[in-house]
Structures are given as C-alpha cells and as structure tokens.
Amino acid sequence: MSMISNHPDTSLLADYVSGQLDELTALMVATHVDLCPHCQQQCAALEAHQAALWLNEPAATSADAELEQMLGAILAAEPAVAKTATKVPAHSPIILGEQRFEVPRALQRFTSRVKPWRRFGSKIWQSRLEFGDRHLQLLFMDQQGSVPQHTHKGREITLVLHGGFEDESGEYRMGDFVLRDGSHRHTPVAAHESCLCIALTEAPLHFTSGLGRLLNPIAHWLG
Numbered sequence: 001m002s003m004i005s006n007h008p009d010t011s012l013l014a015d016y017v018s019g020q021l022d023e024l025t026a027l028m029v030a031t032h033v034d035l036c037p038h039c040q041q042q043c044a045a046l047e048a049h050q051a052a053l054w055l056n057e058p059a060a061t062s063a064d065a066e067l068e069q070m071l072g073a074i075l076a077a078e079p080a081v082a083k084t085a086t087k088v089p090a091h092s093p094i095i096l097g098e099q100r101f102e103v104p105r106a107l108q109r110f111t112s113r114v115k116p117w118r119r120f121g122s123k124i125w126q127s128r129l130e131f132g133d134r135h136l137q138l139l140f141m142d143q144q145g146s147v148p149q150h151t152h153k154g155r156e157i158t159l160v161l162h163g164g165f166e167d168e169s170g171e172y173r174m175g176d177f178v179l180r181d182g183s184h185r186h187t188p189v190a191a192h193e194s195c196l197c198i199a200l201t202e203a204p205l206h207f208t209s210g211l212g213r214l215l216n217p218i219a220h221w222l223g
C-alpha cells in the first residue's frame with residue numbers, strides 16, 4: 001500500500017534494531033520507520049529473528065553475558081519510541097515562514113533544535129538541527145527549485161519528509177530513504193511539487209559543475 005520505494009537495506013535495519021548505529025543514523029532510520037509500514041514489519045521480524053538466535057545459542061558464560069547485553073540493547077531501544085509517544089505534544093512541526101510541516105514522531109522531539117532558515121536564490125532554503133558537534137541538514141526546495149550538481153565526499157542519507165524531488169537516478173517521494181556514497185554525483189530538482197528533506201552527510205558537498213562551483217566556498221556550511 002505504501003508509496004515508499006526506497007528503504008534502508010536489511011543490514012542497516014538489523015544494526016538499528018540491535019542498537020548498533022550512531023545516534024544520528026539511528027534517528028534517520030527511526031524517522032523512516034515511522035513513515036513506513038514495510039520497514040516496521042521488517043524491524044519486528046529482525047527483532048524476533050535476533051532474539052531467537054540468541055536464545056538458541058549454546059549456554060556459555062560469555063554467550064550469556066552477550067545475550068544479556070543484546071537484549072538490553074533492544075529493550076533500551078524501545079523506550080525511545082515510547083518516550084516520544086508520551087512526552088511529545090501532538091504537534092511539533094517544522095516551521096518555515098508560513099508553512100508548517102508535520103514530521104514523524106521520532107523527529108518531533110527534536111524540532112526545537114531547528115536553526116533559523118537561510119535562503120539560496122529564490123527557491124532553496126536550508127537549516128539544520130544541531131546535536132552537539134554534529135547536525136542533520138534540512139533542505140526545502142520550492143517547486144522548480146534545484147540544487148547545483150554535486151558529489152559527496154562521504155556517505156549521505158537523505159529522507160524525504162514532504163513532497164518530492166528527482167535527480168539523475170530517479171524520483172523520490174515522502175518517506176523515501178536514499179543512501180549515497182561519495183562516488184555519486186547528482187542534481188536534485190523539485191520538478192513537480194515543493195520538497196522538504198532531512199539529510200545526514202559525513203562530509204561537505206562538493207559542487208562539480210557550472211555556477212555550482214562558485215558555491216564550494218560555502219559548501220562546508222551547506223553540509
């Protein structure tokens with residue numbers, strides 16, 4: 001039923017359910033899972049599978065300790081979801097000018113961290129959610145807005161929160177989770193509707209063509 005066609009791969013979901021991801025990657029996955037019934041099922045199946053594996057391991061002191069640790073990680077992961085359900089007000093949208101964007105539950109408790117928006121040209125706005133010395137990037141493209149062609153020097157995860165965009169590889173809609181590495185070069189365009197994305201990048205964008213190259217001096221800030 002879901003329109004989402006890009007999901008975290010199984011190994012990333014497995015690391016997520018066993019609590020092995022860093023907190024920002026985990027938040028990106030959790031936000032996708034909130035939007036995606038398919039991955040909710042996958043996570044439930046992975047948890048059941050992992051629990052069964054651990055329970056069937058031959059009893060040994062170290063295995064027991066490991067099992068305890070792993071179950072602990074799963075149990076510790078659950079309250080994070082429960083906490084957002086109980087403590088977060090029903091509406092903690094991301095606000096950009098007159099626009100209010102409802103966000104998945106996993107993200108709602110962090111929307112107060114959104115920094116003031118900055119604008120590029122007439123169609124692109126950028127902000128970030130800060131977490132200590134790391135951050136997630138927010139990007140809003142008005143309809144027909146486009147980001148100049150660029151590559152990434154490290155891994156980049158992009159999640160579409162509203163609307164959609166397209167690039168050389170395809171079309172992406174609300175809920176789509178796109179993981180790219182540094183070898184990928186792309187030009188995102190919000191061709192049919194406006195688009196709000198959240199992204200986790202490991203390194204600044206590197207613009208590869210035309211006018212975009214002029215943006216390289218500020219790319220450290222865009223990333």
Ligand SMILES: [Zn+2]
Pocket residue numbers: 004006007008032033036038039040
């Ligand atoms: Zn999914």
